Amino acid sequence: MNGDPTPEELIIVLVPDNVLCDARGRILGCDTCSPEDADIPFDWLLDEFYGPIEPGREYLIKHPIVCPWCGASITEKTPVAYE
DSSP states (O other), X not given: XXXXXXXXXXXXXXXXXXXXXXXXXXXXXXXXXXXXXXXXXXXXXXXXXXXXXXXXXXXXXXXXXXXXXXXXXXXXXXXXXXX
16 A cells, blocks of 8 residues: 555544553653653554554544543544553
8 A cells, every 4th residue: 555545445443441541551651741752653552452553544542541640631643652
């Protein structure tokens, strides 16, 4: 696949609360409280729960989660630092 996927090629994954909770537990900071270290989009952390990266896979979370360190909102594309 070259470039951005077409709508037909998108794979939308609705992330369940238990995965969000587990992922939140691995966050060491976000772009608000740890801007020098938060350089990985949150959805890259989600890739670790869903296996190999698939072209066109996008995550959808029902609501932003809260950074465990500063309380800022974290969405799919928010830069974070994680273990």
